[in-house]
Amino acid sequence: MPPRTETIPLLPASPGTSRVLTVHRFGQPGARPKAYLQASLHADETPGLLVLHHLHGLLAAAEARGEIRGEIVLVPYANPIGLAQFANGMHLGRYEAGGGGNFNRNWPDLYAPIVDGLEDRLGSDEAANVEAIRAAQRAHLEAQEPGSELESLRLALASLAVDADLVWDLHCDDESLMHLFLIPAHWPQAADFAADLGCRAVLLAEDSGGNSFDETFSTPWTRLAKHYPQHPIPAACLAATVELRGFADVDDATAAGDAQALFHSLQRFGVVAGDPPPPPTLRCQATALDATDSVRAPATGVLAYTVQLGDEVEAGDVIAWIVDPTAVPEHARLPVTTRASGLVLSRRSQRYARPGMPIAKVVGEDALPHRQGDYLLED
Template identity: 45%
Template sequence: MEMRTTPLASAAHGTKLELTALHFGKPGTGEKVVIQASLHADELPGMLVAQHLRRCFEEHERAGRIHGEIILLPVANPIGLAQSLLSSEAGRFDLDSGENFNRNYPELTRTLIAHVEGRLSADTKQNRTVIRGAMKSILAGMVCVDPLSSLRRALLLQACDADLVLDLHCDYEAVLHMYLGTPLWPAAEPLARLLGVEAVLLATESGENPFDEACSKVWWELAVHFGDEFPIPLACLAATIELRGSRDVTHAFAAHDAKAIESFLIHRGVLAGDAVSLPPARCAPTPLAGSMPIETPRSGVLVFSAEVGEKVRRGDCIAEIVDPVSSEVTRLLSPVAGVLYAREVRRYVRAGTRVAKVAGAEALRTGRLLSA
């Protein structure tokens, strides 16, 4: 294992920021895999999973069982990890700009088209190499003077030519679930089964370019643009994996999740070993546009009547909002049938707060599909 650091732009004199990556295996001997933890810096289950994976990869490396290259980022967001506000961690938004750390990655497709026009052929592999090279040179040429944009560039530069990218997050209170591009589902299905995810949210474009989409979406967009004459592969399987809720930081969960990722890497041939038979799927994928947020119209004390993981019907009561002054009770009903996969963690909520999300089967929403 080799530990490498990338300096990031610093915010002020006397401060220094850097990104640490653990490298296992050898580039060019198989697939390139990037696994990063806690891009939303206060989402910590992934940080513990990374520790379990680190030990696992060290063992595989000692035994010569890595065919390819694995890069593990145990702390993907040093900026957010250093932020706190009135003794509470604040790792989801950059306090300087107000931006979400997992949105607004560079949209590369248009620039890429201009870069690779006239350089593609009928050879899929060759096209993949040309596009990856172009992506790296575009990113390397970007001027990033502030910490946030230099972090985004460093992460994307590391992952843009990877075959597999796993971005480890969590929700507030949740069951295991994942987000990824619709065209990638067949390749990701074994991972979903190994992890035992209870919801899979698919979109070809979720809006606001989160990290996983910045890595993967260019491939299907370029394939559509260039058509059959210049075949473009889906060269990057990228997924955002939500490792339950923010308080679900236990060795039991982390060991389970690391084992599932290890099994998936064996399944893809990155690690040598006996492939385990895939457990049955715990859910069918549903469109991200079918994931329905349940908003409270009033402020009050939030009392849930449904647990995460529960399969609810349309019209089922999910929670009550109790007005502490008038004693009035407002019942919040699920607008669709589906899995209640994530809930709010606070128990006093203001009017307009999204208190839960239900994964429904029908695509009912348009526009920006991710929560803030």
């Protein structure tokens, strides 16, 4: 079956405007495993757009060879609203300009609306339980009526991904090394996936807060398993946020390599036929997200880093200085220290900081007291 392309119109935001999602489909509809991949939900995060461009070519060639065993849904741009948001030449694709907030927060809850209705639909057959849960989640989404363009975007993307076995949401950080966000139930199942991508960190949280896209599809399974311990319920959707390094890491060679890594992982999960090469050596172990210090600026000023990406630091080390350009030199510099010992994973590319602004991530191994709570993400 050749690849199919369709478009899904969004609810118009105003007269004379319209936006659509483009969706590429490979394999037989309904075949298993099903993989869903999307790029640039944060629309100013460009690397995924080029990676999926290259992956499309690999998948089309595999389709022509009859090698697509499951079903693959590929959304080359997940956010046409954010792709259009420019102000004075600057792309502002992380937040919805109409007041809708961060595009990767507040996704539909696929646990609370269905949990009580499953009481009489679950039994001792794990596969049957998975199908019952997916049917309930699909029915919940089908019953929704979007009231805005943003709601129609969320509903369309969620409906495409809701019954997938794999959901891979491609993002990037500011200046960063490759890393993944997962729930703990999917480690070490995803270890070869992280190795294929060359990840330098895998950050685990049962619920990182904010209802991000990936956790919309992963966390309901573990919550349902806890609610119904008498019934076998697996963590049936391996959903991951893939952080493709930094904003500026966009070139054909890098993107082609990442696309090949994704293709190899699709083979390992049985979505695509063929024998991938042995996975590369895993470059990290998974760590709890609350052990990663999200270092924030203590004051306003010029940001002068003392560390590079990939450096190993100790708790208490100075990783940057905040320089007050108005002060005399001996009083102008304020040290910024990390509370974690470990790898410098990310930095801020813009070198002017304001109080409270995240300026770096340092991946530690021990839970940090100031990182406890319901919200572990950076907004």
